[in-house]
Amino acid sequence: MATILIIDDERAIRKTLTEILSYEGYKIDEASDGEEGLKRFGEKAYDIVLCDIKMPKLDGIEFLEKAKEVNPDVPVIMISGHGNIDTAVEAVKKGAFDYISKPPDLNRLLITLRNAVDKQSLVTETKVLKRKVSKVQEMIGESDPIKRIKDQIEKVAPTDARILITGENGVGKELVARWIHEKSNRNSGPIVEVNCAAIPSELIESELFGHEKGSFTSAVKQRIGKFETANGGTLFLDEIGDMSLTAQAKVLRALQEGKITRVGAEKDINVDVRVIAATNKDLLKEVEDKNFRLDLYHRLNVIPIHVPSLNDRREDVPLLVEYFLDIIASEYGQPKKSIDPKAMDALKQYNWTGNIRELRNVVERLIILSAKTISLEDVENYVLPKK
Numbered sequence: 001m002a003t004i005l006i007i008d009d010e011r012a013i014r015k016t017l018t019e020i021l022s023y024e025g026y027k028i029d030e031a032s033d034g035e036e037g038l039k040r041f042g043e044k045a046y047d048i049v050l051c052d053i054k055m056p057k058l059d060g061i062e063f064l065e066k067a068k069e070v071n072p073d074v075p076v077i078m079i080s081g082h083g084n085i086d087t088a089v090e091a092v093k094k095g096a097f098d099y100i101s102k103p104p105d106l107n108r109l110l111i112t113l114r115n116a117v118d119k120q121s122l123v124t125e126t127k128v129l130k131r132k133v134s135k136v137q138e139m140i141g142e143s144d145p146i147k148r149i150k151d152q153i154e155k156v157a158p159t160d161a162r163i164l165i166t167g168e169n170g171v172g173k174e175l176v177a178r179w180i181h182e183k184s185n186r187n188s189g190p191i192v193e194v195n196c197a198a199i200p201s202e203l204i205e206s207e208l209f210g211h212e213k214g215s216f217t218s219a220v221k222q223r224i225g226k227f228e229t230a231n232g233g234t235l236f237l238d239e240i241g242d243m244s245l246t247a248q249a250k251v252l253r254a255l256q257e258g259k260i261t262r263v264g265a266e267k268d269i270n271v272d273v274r275v276i277a278a279t280n281k282d283l284l285k286e287v288e289d290k291n292f293r294l295d296l297y298h299r300l301n302v303i304p305i306h307v308p309s310l311n312d313r314r315e316d317v318p319l320l321v322e323y324f325l326d327i328i329a330s331e332y333g334q335p336k337k338s339i340d341p342k343a344m345d346a347l348k349q350y351n352w353t354g355n356i357r358e359l360r361n362v363v364e365r366l367i368i369l370s371a372k373t374i375s376l377e378d379v380e381n382y383v384l385p386k387k
Contacts, residue, residue: 002047002117003027007037007063008079009055013102017050024110034058041067046074048097048116053080053087061094068095073123075116079104137175140323141316145308149176156303157183162255164300165278167307170357173278174238176307181234186274189233192226197239204247206263209254215264227260227271234274240300241281241292251275252296275300310352310359317348320356324363337367342376350383 004026008014011032018028029044031037035057041049049067053060064076078091081102088099097119098112139150156163157180165173174193181191199207206216210225226235237243243251254260255275259268277300286292310317321339329336352358362383370378 001025001027002113002120003029003045004113005029005031005037005040005044005046005049007031007034007049007055007060008052009033010052013052020106021113026113034060034063037063038066038070041074042070045071047120048113049074049076050079051076053078053091061091064091064094064096073120075119077112077116138323139172139175139179140320141313142319143313143316145313146316149305149307152303152305153179153183156180158185160186160274162274162300162302163276163305164283164303165276165305165307166283167278167280168309168355169280170355171307171309172356173280173307174236176305177234177236177238177276177278180276181236181274184234184274186233190230191234191236192230193236193238194226195238197242201244201247204244205250208247209250209260209262211263212265215262219264222262225260225262227254227273228269230273231271232273234276237275237277239279240277241279241283241286245291245293248293248296252293252299255296255299310355314348317352317359318344320359321347321363324360325367328360328364328367332367334367337370337372337374339366339374340376343374343379346376346379346384 006014006017009032014030022028031040034055051060051063060078067076075097078096078099091099097116165176167173208225208227210223211219213219213222260271261268283292283297287294326336365382366374366378369382
């Protein structure tokens with residue numbers, strides 16, 4: 001049953017509510033004023049809060065505002081004998097789940113509590129389902145470079161700062177971008193990926209900004225671009241070093257003004273998008289070679305995050321191998337295979353030119369071709385280059 005925190009400076013009211021709600025099966029904690037209530041709220045996870053409005057030290061509206069900063073998902077039901085319609089409206093505007101006048105009607109109180117519990121359950125289920133659907137993989141590693149990246153993500157994710165992720169192919173730049181989005185205030189919106197290297201230069205503008213019907217030969221209908229699709233969320237521009245100079249100029253305008261124009265259109269469209277870019281190229285070298293705009297580079301490189309190669313963090317190889325052994329076995333519906341320590345040592349010393357992407361493929365190969373335990377001989381036969 002749900003746990004409720006009752007905050008009221010009148011002892012008789014607290015006692016009455018506690019007796020009634022305990023009888024109904026709820027677990028109850030009490031606080032005699034807003035300050036004590038806020039302290040308890042920060043120390044323990046509650047499903048619902050019943051809070052008086054007129055209290056010493058910290059009144060109910062002030063408690064509500066501070067509680068929403070601590071945990072915005074917990075329903076707070078305001079309850080007061082001094083209320084009027086203006087007070088009720090103010091409480092709801094500031095995020096209260098409902099407002100009940102004293103003395104509370106028992107049936108209405110119980111119905112409101114049941115609705116609050118249902119809402120809390122839906123919020124929890126939605127978060128769990130969202131995480132499952134998003135399928136954001138874990139960021140595996142305990143090496144210093146990975147710890148630094150995790151720390152950077154925690155700091156920059158809640159902001160709207162643009163981020164430039166650099167690193168070799170296969171190191172996990174997309175994973176870093178997805179975790180930044182997952183931990184951001186935009187995580188209820190979409191994250192839209194554009195692989196700039198995979199789209200022909202003549203089509204990249206249409207892909208990013210959309211086009212109007214008839215704007216060019218093959219434009220048989222209107223198309224919504226990735227900037228519009230990502231509105232309210234995150235746009236991940238992967239391999240941005242391969243973007244044409246013409247498209248770069250339009251991306252620069254979108255970043256500067258928060259507006260885009262579809263190909264073949266005249267009307268501007270406002271977009272609210274956080275841009276994260278990634279590249280395996282040295283963009284300053286590309287600027288010198290006149291392949292990349294310096295002003296765009298500075299717009300994108302507000303927060304630089306460099307993802308190291310797997311060869312630069314070999315101590316993470318065993319953790320990654322065990323992780324892939326687990327998830328690949330699960331995908332195949334097989335028991336997880338073990339790996340001999342000598343085989344693991346050989347994998348740690350291997351030259352991972354394809355980084356984590358290559359490591360995952362190697363582990364999958366070993367799972368398919370090896371016996372119950374992956375041996376050094378298996379690694380020598382199926383992974384190491386033949387001399």
